[in-house]
Amino acid sequence: MPSPEGARHVVAVDIGGTFTDIALLDTASGHVWRAKTPSVPSDPSQAFMTGVGLAMEKAGIGAADVGRVLHGTTIATNMILEGKGASTALVTTRGFRHVLTIGRQDIPRKANLYSWVKPERPVPAARVLEVSERIAAGGAVLEPLDEATVVAAAADLKRLGVQAVAVCLLHSFANPEHELRVTAMLRDALPGVAVTSSVDVQPVVREYERSLATVLNAGVMPGVSTYIGRLETRLTEAGVDAPLLLMQSNGGVAGAKTIRRAPALTALSGPAAGVVGARDVAAACGISDIITVDIGGTSADICLIKDGQIGLTQRGQVGEWPLPLPMVDMVTIGAGGGSIARIVDGALNVGPMSAGARPGPACYGHGGTEPTVTDAHVALGTLPDRLLGGAMTLDVEKARSAVMDKVARPLGLSLQDAARGILAIVDSHMVGAMRVVSVERGHDPRDFTLVPFGGAGPLHGCSLAELLSIPRVMIPPAPGVLCADGLLAADLRAEFSRTLPVAGAVDVAEIEAIYTDLAAQAVAWFDAEEVGADARTTTRVTMMRYKGQGGELAIAWAGSREAAEAAFSAAHEALYGFTLEAPIEVVTLRVEAVGQMPQPEKIELGKGSGATPTGRRPVHLATGVAEVPVYERAELGAGDAFAGPAIVMQLDATTFVAPGWRCSVHASGALLLTHDA
């Protein structure tokens, strides 16, 4: 990636609910500096800048040395999950007001019809308005747009007081004229309201799915746009003149301009970065089958990677909603270090409520009085009282009294039993999600290596592994800032596609013409993203099917009709076990563009001289109190090994090696934990 002369540093910022992590890469030397700072939920950009400043200070560079800023954010996801996006309306073609209510008219295949409740739509029918117009299948105008109905809709939208409007008209993917006109008119009539059209989000057939994607996109647009604007302002104020790139749900990054237009692309932004990072760290150890558990302050993201391939899905969901955009296939649950433990009807519950960063766990001393998972660790001694290399001190007494007052005493338990109970419950929530990605999809978790990360991950690695009989755990070199590392490892990615007006047999001239067009779009995008000539890769993909089929196969464009059909038949046979004597047709053409980013150097640890504890501290194990050795991660070398129980300290996370586990240090810097039995 070219950048101003001398501006050879890349800074990556991942904002979680509790901490903001920063990784700063010198593209010349490959060296990485890391930093961590508490998040500021009321204004995430504040922690963003604090963190960038911290990292620059560590690296000893100035604002002018930064050539690119990478960012992973959960802002869009949280808005969708918590229903806290902007108040949104949908504008649709007259006669089709209930497009969201009806959906696909089904009770889901895996649901029980007796108990299933249709989820409330993200936009209720009361906020769906109709305009008079009609485009026919194929794109012809059947009924011109009646602009008076748009004016009337604008008046209703004002009465409803919405902050965002999604416009999705029938067959707009074939002819966007009316949809774009309505969008323009509403933008004029409703200053300050975010108006988005479906063709800008996902111009594909099927009105329900397209309307839904547009509505979700519109709902997060004001928030994401304000947020990006604030980041850009802060960067400018700090003198950083470098492009801002955001992580998308598909594991690649894209420029701020792209994201402002289609913020729904970032629905899984933060978590996707962690998965990319975990995959890379595992690969450095020669491990390709992993289950990742990213435990942050408020939530945990779980993903399964087989053969080193991150699974992408176009049928992903965010909360209850299908979102037909490419995204990493993962499961998210509301359980993390900040999850609050409380007694409900005499039973101990943990999460999904979280103390977040403010007030945070009781031990943070910011006024929190509710016991959290982190407090349970502090009470047991598995989490030492100093974090972030001493920059943050934990109040052990506050942790103990929170657990004692709110859990132990009401239940008549000892402090330690109460703390262990909190941990057992949060572990079992996570095991449930781990089962979903493994067992429920037919994978035996015992065949995988568990990769726990996020600030709280390495404290839970051994216990989670034991619950699923997973014999091996790998702790990444910098587990607490792995998402930031993942950002550094991600490439720029974009897709340019066009659905043919009429699906038909392979017509090489027509196809080449469209590919030329799409390739030009890709070049324009590369230019806009300032990707150097040698870092550009494009792939031409043809989506083909037998005439009449509902699904297409993605085939690398083979250049001729014979070759394309042969490649399709071979792929169909390989995937489904048969071919048909039926016409083969082309549906969609796609150009996939990848801009390669410089990769950080691979760490090669020096050989260790035998692990030596830097101290010991009392930990309440199930078998009683023990003086457990404490190791400094920075002092460990390749080949060093020791047995649990043990605690490994480092800046960004703390690892607990449980009794019965053995830890050895891999040359890549990762810790490999294996169970004795």
Add this chain to the structure above:
Amino acid sequence: MTPASAAALSVPPAAPASRCDPVTLEIVRGAIRAVQAEMEALIERTAISAFIREKKDFYTALFDADGVMAVGSMVPVFGDMTSPVFASFPKETMHPGDLYWYNDCYGSRGAVSHSNDQVLIAPIFHEGRRCAFVMCWAHFADIGGIRPGSISPDATDIYQEGIIIPPTKLIDRGAVNEATLTIFHRNSRFPDQSRGDLRALMGAVELGVRRVGELVGRFGADVMEDALAQLLERTRKLVRTKLAETFPVGTHSFTDAIDGDGHGSGPLKLRFSLTHDKAPGGEDRFVFDATATDDQSVGPVNFLMNPGVPGMALGLYFLGGDPGQVCNAGGPQALDEIRLREGSLLWPKFPASLGMRGLTMMRVLAGINGLVNAAGGGAPAAHSAYVITIMRGTYTNAKGEKDRFLLADGLGVGYGARPFADGIDTVYFVAQENYPVEFLEIGYPVRLLEYGVVTDSGGAGRWRGGCGVVREYEILADEALMALRIDCVTNPPWGMAGGMSGGPGRAYVNKGTPNERQLKPLSDGNVLKKGDILRIETGGGGGYGHPHDRPPALVLADVEGGFVTVEAARRIYGVAVVDHAVDEAATARLRSDRYPVKAFHRNEYVDALS
């Protein structure tokens, strides 16, 4: 004839060494679900007819080594699928690489209940031992018969409903019986669809055989056998426990009705009873009896009900929303005896026509809900039966040539309200999806003018019944002959505990013009010409609880969303909505005059339906 009670109980596993531990059991359960999902994805992606790939009228299941369903789909209409095959091909004679096929309703004792549904079943072997069976089933668009689409309200015997495939060995140790395929496809008006769809099903079964085979290879045949036995036993136990809790010792009865058979008879009553008694040893005994149901009909609304169906429906209801539970033969096994009467609507004599049995099947499910509720249980109020329209005709294609088309379009309805939630608005059935407007218009000579909810069709109540849908088509075809199936018009879905019945369905051509005509709800031979406007409105679900108890804010949301009119809000719910807001004072006045209610409601409040 009285069919015997459901299949024998599963045999407990022999040796403790072969036990499947709880962790492995969960892995096996999850892996089977994954196999089902993979098979379903294959069908969805490779099938040719819209009925399968877009509407998704297909299901899968896994059976144990003896053919007992261990993991089904979440559909309460499956019976004993494998016995019909075993009757002709004893399971001991089966080999790896075999594939069996049928659609024979009478020959399978209602395992399939109309001939369009093709069933493929294959055994799975591991080291020479038969370990399991896997099944795919899908509705084929056309298999011959009286009219395109094969099912027609006009049919009066099953020979008019397309080709009948008795249990047949389609593949013998890898060798395909091509002649049967040729004969079958030659009988379809749309052989390309038939060929592609059957190939997709065969591909899915092959995949299932391979995947389950890998699973057995991983855990061993003994562990697999025990895993499937445990899944069955778990469901059976749970259902029996819930049956005992729900039905006090004694006999509980309920009567529901379909409007008629489209050939002059009706209403036709479905009369169910469930008797719970104690055996001398104190053991529970549950007997389901439908023998008092009305006689079979001339029209094709007969539902040849496999004896497994009542237990499957009760089982699925009792499993509830717990994702850890599995819908399987444990449901049917929980009932000790099923009594049906030959010659009745639910066990018609061969060769009575069956094609439109969907409406009766849906009413059977509502009647079983009623049985639970009559005993004091909390099953949903009644739903409408999903609606189907079949258009066949000719149109002029882009090249100016005449082409023919077949469009079978399923329309959603409202489902019944529950003691904890509103009924589901505008759905067809489990897993079955609509044809999106854009999809429909790209592929068929129709244009949609409206697709929305029918206001006031959801039965009023503390919990509102689901609303039906309106779908208005402009006919672009030169001409089409249309079949229509709407039930619950004269016998709308009942509400309960103060909730009212759901609205009825109806259909018009050219409504509001001098050429307006209303169509018979169950009819065929309706002629549509280019430019005609066909408007179909479907029925809603019954409500639950007194409408005056519905929070005004919910009534307001219903009014603003087009589910309830201002007038109905005032008259039935006692809520005054003025200028997009609730008039609190007027509402209090309206609700001070609370009308009396009874246990059930169908057009009027009654103590019991009969």
